[in-house]
Amino acid sequence: xxxxxxxxxxxxxxxxxxxxxxxxxxxxxxxxxxxxxxxxxxxxxxxxxxxxxxxxxxxxxxxxxxxxxxxxxxxxxxxxxxxxxxxxxxxxxxxxxxxxxxxxxxxxxxxxxxxxxxxxxxxxxxxxxxxxxxxxxxxxxxxxxxxxxxxxxxxxxxxxxxxxxxxxxxxxxxxxxxxxxxxxxxxxxxxxxxxxxxxxxxxxxxxxxxxxxxxxxxxxxxxxxxxxxxxxxxxxxxxxxxxxxxxxxxxxxxxxxxxxxxxxxxxxxxxxxxxxxxxxxxxxxxxxxxxxxxxxxxxxxxxxx
Amino acid sequence: xxxxxxxxxxxxxxxxxxxxxxxxxxxxxxxxxxxxxxxxxxxxxxxxxxxxxxxxxxxxxxxxxxxxxxxxxxxxxxxxxxxxxxxxxxxxxxxxxxxxxxxxxxxxxxxxxxxxxxxxxxxxxxxxxxxxxxxxxxxxxxxxxxxxxxxxxxxxxxxxxxxxxxxxxxxxxxxxxxxxxxxxxxxxxxxxxxxxxxxxxxxxxxxxxxxxxxxxxxxxxxxxxxxxxxxxxxxxxxxxxxxxxxxxxxxxxxxxxxxxxxxxxxxxxxxxxxxxxxxxxxxxxxxxxxxxxxxxxxxxxxxxxxxxxxxxxxxxxxxxxxxxxxxxxxx
Numbered sequence: 356x357x358x359x360x361x362x363x364x365x366x367x368x369x370x371x372x373x374x375x376x377x378x379x380x381x382x383x384x385x386x387x388x389x390x391x392x393x394x395x396x397x398x399x400x401x402x403x404x405x406x407x408x409x410x411x412x413x414x415x416x417x418x419x420x421x422x423x424x425x426x427x428x429x430x431x432x433x434x435x436x437x438x439x440x441x442x443x444x445x446x447x448x449x450x451x452x453x454x455x456x457x458x459x460x461x462x463x464x465x466x467x468x469x470x471x472x473x474x475x476x477x478x479x480x481x482x483x484x485x486x487x488x489x490x491x492x493x494x495x496x497x498x499x500x501x502x503x504x505x506x507x508x509x510x511x512x513x514x515x516x517x518x519x520x521x522x523x524x525x526x527x528x529x530x531x532x533x534x535x536x537x538x539x540x541x542x543x544x545x546x547x548x549x550x551x552x553x554x555x556x557x558x559x560x561x562x563x564x565x566x567x568x569x570x571x572x573x574x575x576x577x578x579x580x581x582x583x584x585x586x587x588x589x590x591x592x593x594x595x596x597x598x599x600x601x602x603x604x605x606x607x608x609x610x611x612x613x614x615x616x617x618x619x620x621x622x623x624x625x626x627x628x629x630x631x632x633x634x635x636x637x638x639x640x641x642x643x644x645x646x647x648x649x650x651x652x653x654x655x656x657x658x659x660x
Numbered sequence: 661x662x663x664x665x666x667x668x669x670x671x672x673x674x675x676x677x678x679x680x681x682x683x684x685x686x687x688x689x690x691x692x693x694x695x696x697x698x699x700x701x702x703x704x705x706x707x708x709x710x711x712x713x714x715x716x717x718x719x720x721x722x723x724x725x726x727x728x729x730x731x732x733x734x735x736x737x738x739x740x741x742x743x744x745x746x747x748x749x750x751x752x753x754x755x756x757x758x759x760x761x762x763x764x765x766x767x768x769x770x771x772x773x774x775x776x777x778x779x780x781x782x783x784x785x786x787x788x789x790x791x792x793x794x795x796x797x798x799x800x801x802x803x804x805x806x807x808x809x810x811x812x813x814x815x816x817x818x819x820x821x822x823x824x825x826x827x828x829x830x831x832x833x834x835x836x837x838x839x840x841x842x843x844x845x846x847x848x849x850x851x852x853x854x855x856x857x858x859x860x861x862x863x864x865x866x867x868x869x870x871x872x873x874x875x876x877x878x879x880x881x882x883x884x885x886x887x888x889x890x891x892x893x894x895x896x897x898x899x900x901x902x903x904x905x906x907x908x909x910x911x912x913x914x915x916x917x918x919x920x921x922x923x924x925x926x927x928x929x930x931x932x933x934x935x936x937x938x939x940x941x942x943x944x945x946x947x948x949x950x951x952x953x954x955x956x957x958x959x960x961x962x963x964x965x966x967x968x969x970x971x972x973x974x975x976x977x978x979x980x981x982x983x984x985x986x987x988x989x990x991x
Contacts, residue, residue, distance in 0.1 A: 452974040459967030586779045633794025640783040651772040
C-alpha cells in the first residue's frame with residue numbers, strides 16, 4: 356500500500372513536470388499554429404543553464420532564477436530570429452525547420468559545455484526526506500517539485516483566465532485574424548507567448564537537473580511524451596494538457612511499477628518478465644491511440660477552431 | 661515538366677548516371693567506404709520514396725515510417741537467426757508483415773486528420789519500437805547480428821558489395837517506377853483528389869477511405885523492403901533503426917528534396933546523407949586558415965551548420981530542392 360502511494364507521488368511528479376512542458380507546447384501550437392519540435396531543446400538548455408549558474412553563484416535558488424531568465428531570453432530570441440518566419444507555413448515546414456534547430460542546439464551545447472554530462476548538487480535543506488505518512492519517507496526535493504509545479508499551474512490559470520494578457524491569448528487561440536484586426540500587436544503577443552512557453556520548459560528542465568544527469572539529447576525523449584500529452588488533452592487546451600499530463604505521468608509510472616507483478620498473476624513468471632517491460636513502455640502510446648480512435652480531436656478539444 | 665533540357669531534368673539525369681556508375685569508380689579506386697555510404701543512401705531512398713507516396717501525393721504525413729524499416733529488418737534478422745537464410749523466404753515475409761502492420765495502423769489512423777494523424781502514426785511506431793526492445797530472445801536493446809546475408813538460390817551473391825549495391829539500386833528503380841505508375845493512374849488521381857478535397861471526392865462516389873488505406877499499405881510495404889535491405893547492408897538489426905528520430909529523418913529527406921515530386925525524395929536523401937559525410941570535411945578545410953591544427957576538431961561540429969541550413973531551406977526554398985530547381989511554387 357505504501358509502495359502504491361509512493362509510486363502515485365512519483366507519477367504525479369512526472370505528470371506535473373510534463374504539464375510544464377506541455378503547457379508551453381500547447382499554447383504555441385494552439386495560438387501560433389506552430390509545431391515546435393525544438394521545445395525539448397529549451398528544456399535541455401534550462402537544465403544546462405541551471406548547472407552553470409548554480410556552480411557560479413553557489414546557490415541552487417539563485418542559479419535556478421538566473422537559468423529561468425536566461426531560458427526566457429533564449430526562447431524569445433529564437434522566436435524573433437527564426438520561428439517568426441515560419442508562422443502560417445505548412446506543419447511540415449515547421450517539423451523540418453525546428454528539427455534543424457534541434458541539431459543546432461544539441462551541437463551548440465556540445466561546443467559550449469562539452470560532451471560529458473553535468474550534475475547539479477542539491478542544497479542540504481532540500482536533500483532530505485520528510486514523512487508524508489506514517490512509515491513513508493519521501494524526498495523533500497520531489498515534494499518541492501510537486502508544490503512548485505502546482506503553484507505554476509495555478510499562476511498560469513490565473514494569467515490565462517483572469518488577466519488582460521490571458522484574454523488576448525485566449526482570443527488568439529480562437530481567432531487569430533480577428534485579434535490582429537482589432538489592433539492588438541500580434542507580433543509582440545506571439546513573442547511573449549513563445550517566451551512564456553520557453554520559460555516553462557526551462558523551469559521543467561532546471562527542476563529535473565538535480566535528479567537526472569544533465570545531458571545532450573535529454574529533451575528529445577521527454578518532448579515525445581509532451582506531444583502525447585497535448586494530443587490526448589486536445590491541442591490548444593491548457594485544462595486538457597493538465598489532466599492528460601497527470602494521466603500520462605501516473606499511467607507511465609504505475610505501469611512500470613506494477614505491470615510486471617500483475618502479469619505474474621496471469622501468465623508464467625518468465626513470460627511476464629519478457630512482456631511486461633515492453634508493455635509498460637507502450638502503455639501511454641496505447642492510451643493515446645485509444646483516445647484518438649475514440650475521440651479524434653483529443654479529450655478536451657479547444658472550442659470550435 | 662516544361663522540357664527535357666531544363667535544369668531539374670539535368671540534375672536528375674546526372675544523379676541517376678552517378679548512382680549507376682558509382683561502383684565503376686569505387687572499383688577502380690578501391691574506395692569501399694564510398695560504396696558503403698551510397699548503398700545506405702540507395703536503401704534509405706527507397707524508404708523516402710515510399711513515404712513520399714503517402715505524404716506528397718496523399719497528404720498523409722506518417723511520423724512512424726521507421727517502424728516499417730524496423731519490421732522489415734527484424735523479419736530478416738529473426739528468420740536468419742532461426743536458420744532461414746533464403747532471401748526468397750525472407751523478403752516476402754518482410755513485405756507481408758510490413759503490409760499487415762500498415763493495414764492495422766492505417767485502418768485505425770486514417771480516421772484522424774492533420775497533426776492527430778502525425779501523432780497516432782508515431783504512437784504505433786513507438787509501440788513496435790518497445791516490442792523490439794522487449795524481444796530478449798533476439799537481443800532486446802542490444803540488437804541482433806546477422807551472420808549470413810539473404811541467400812538468393814545461388815543466383816546473386818549479396819555479400820559481394822558491388823552486387824548488393826546494384827541489387828538495392830534495382831529495387832530503388834522498381835520502387836520509383838511503381839510510384840510513378842501509381843500516381844498517374846486512376847488510383848493515383850483518387851488519392852490526389854482526396855488530398856485536395858476529401859469531401860468532394862466522397863460526394864462524387866469514391867470510397868476514399870479504402871483508396872487511402874490501400875495507398876498507406878503500399879507505402880508501408882515498400883518501406884519494409886527498405887528495412888530488409890538495410891538489415892542486409894549493416895548485417896545487424898537493433899531497435900535503434902526504428903527510433904522516432906529515424907522517422908523524422910525520413911520526413912526531412914522528403915521535404916528537403918521536394919514533396920509530391922517523383923525524384924524529390926531521392927534528391928533529398930542524397931543531399932542529406934552526403935552532407936552528413938561531407939560537412940565535417942568541408943568545415944575542416946574552411947576552418948584550416950583560421951584554426952590551423954584545431955580545424956579537424958571544428959569539423960566535428962558539423963551539425964551546427966546543418967541545422968541552420970535546413971532552416972534556411974525551409975524559409976527560402978519552398979517545395980524543397982526540386983521546387984528550387986524547377987523554379988515552381990509548391991502546389
